[in-house]
Amino acid sequence: MNNNVRVRFAPSPTGYLHVGGLRTALYNYLFARKNGGVFVLRIEDTDRTRYVEGAVENLVGSLQWAGLEFDEGPGAPGDFGPYTQSERTELYREYANQLIEEGHAYRSFITPEQLDEMRKENLAEEAITERIRKDRNLSADLVQKLLSENRPHTIRLKAPLTGEIAFKDIVRGDIRVPAEAIDDQVLLKSDGYPTYHLANVVDDHHMQISHVIRGEEWLPSTGKHVLLYQALGWNIPEFAHLPLLLNPDKTKLSKRQGDVSVEDYRSKGYLPEALVNFVALLGWSPADDNERLSMDELIDAFSLERVGKAGAVFDQQKLEWFNGQYVREAPIEQRIAMCSPHLEAAGYTLPEPETLATIVEASTKYLTFPADITEHAAVFFTADATPESEEAKQVLETEDAITVVSALRRNLEGLEDWTADNFKAEVKSVQKETGIKGKNLFMPIRVALTGSMHGPDIPLIAEVFGKEKTLARLQG
Known part of the structure; x- marks a missing residue:
């Protein structure tokens, strides 16, 4: 292409x-x-x-x-503007009048009130269409008389009464519409503004649109648009209805x-x-x-x-x-930018950048939306580690828990280089020392540090807390 x-x-x-x-x-x-x-x-x-x-x-x-x-x-000028239809109304009127002169449209003096009345009388659409089409046959003299009286009117498409309209759709293939399925669509309203149908076709032609890609809801109107292209002698664009x-x-x-x-x-x-x-x-x-x-x-x-x-x-x-x-x-810088406003809105004071990056990184695996950070990063900002539930409280009361927390605190007291990796190594040492592993090893540490049974990786929590706060939480 x-x-x-x-x-x-x-x-x-x-x-x-x-x-x-x-x-x-x-x-x-x-x-x-x-x-x-x-x-x-x-x-x-x-x-x-x-x-x-x-x-x-x-x-x-x-x-x-x-x-x-x-x-x-709008705001991006090109050779085919203006790009707002209300600024192009004279163009539509010009083509509406051309369609009348060439026998493809006519002036209809039926008012909206008359149409409403017909529908209230439960007239079939076919009968309403027949009444509308009577204006096709108004004499030129009568039309001029009504215009001189400033009678409100619309300009309608003079749709063919027999035959069919055929066009190709890239998505749906060859489409044929029987002429009787197409009504005499209003092209220009009584206020001088065009309907979608006229403005759409005129603008697509003048803007040299090659492909009309739009929703399926416009498929029933496409036959009318094809008629307008043909009446005006213009090339028909390719259609694709989604x-x-x-x-x-x-x-x-x-x-x-x-x-x-x-x-x-x-x-x-x-x-x-x-x-x-x-x-x-x-x-x-x-x-x-x-x-x-x-x-x-x-x-x-x-x-x-x-x-x-x-x-x-x-x-x-x-x-x-x-x-x-x-x-x-997302890159960590973007995640920090997305999450920080939510942390601040929750009332948290943001730490220095390196620590904030660690908090966001630690919470990331739980995030579906940036706002989720306030829930999953809360452990980094709470003042104490009171167990969140009776179940969490019971975790700390087992003999294994007391052993694990005590041993870890003792090992950490001598740790000089306080990092997540070194904290993790000390936990492994406690495992070897006590023989306690899995949930019985990790859960007491988590609850002692945060009061919660779920949350970010424990070594990252300890790194953010620092040595003093971590030891204080393990002291209980």
Whole structure:
């Protein structure tokens, strides 16, 4: 494929970026990068009733957080701007009028109130369509008279009444839509703003979009778009419609089932690498079935031919697994940066950098989210080692426990070079000296030092505590 590939992600600024939108943006981005093409961000804000202030900034911020840098769009000027549809309305009106002049569209004077009334009367959709289409046959004189009276009106597509519309979809193959299944879609609303259908086609043509990669929910509208391309005499881009994202119960992923926005996951401590890796596999799979993929690896492996038709289940537990993997494998500097704010928020005073690094390293294997550090690193900050439970208390009361703790304290008193490795060596010496091993050896030491039966590696705890504090805890 050559470098004439141009794709776009075209969200509406109606709130936060949905994870489904993130997947659409990601697939467009991967396809562009794989093929040396251009990734465009276009803001489709023609539905002013749903516009949310600040949504554009949030969309851009979420894409950048996820590592999806667009080549053209708001704040990234290109040769095909502006990239916000509300700034392009004259262009849409021009083409709406051209469609009327060439017999592919007509002015409809049926009001929204009349349509509502027809639906309240439980008229069949076929009857409503028949009523709407009567305006196809209004005489030019009557149309001019109604316009001179400033009668509100829309401009509708004059869909064919017979035949079929055929197009090819990269994911779904050849598709044929019978003409009777296509209604006379509104192209220009009475307020002068275009609907999605007209603006989408005009912009994709003018921005030289080569591939339209979008969600399956737009598949039923594609026949209308093909009609518009044909009516305007334009080349039709290639289409690829992505499968739905589903809840575990196979219903469409929605807010009613929990978090669905990128901002939700970001605020809960999911890393962009984890979310992107997980979302990439919702409907697409690499040829070698490898699941752990960096952005560069995703770009190298991606192809639209490996996108499936079936809906993809959003497995929250799998996403958490991915996040844990990426958190635990992050460089220590990144882990410290991620975890430190949570320790401070919990009221802990951060120690000097080397000790903080040891605390984070010791706690890392328990982390799924950076916030988990407050639970698993608590032993390093508590003032005493009071047993956390009756079971923990009983651990220290056995004869083996008394022997182990006493012997270890005695051996440690002479230890000069206080490190985790040297502490570990002294524990082994106690094992040889007493013959006590396994749980009977380690559990009393853990409870004596921390009061807990679970937690980070004991030698690392001792290293952070230092000699004086460790001996004091072993004294009881």
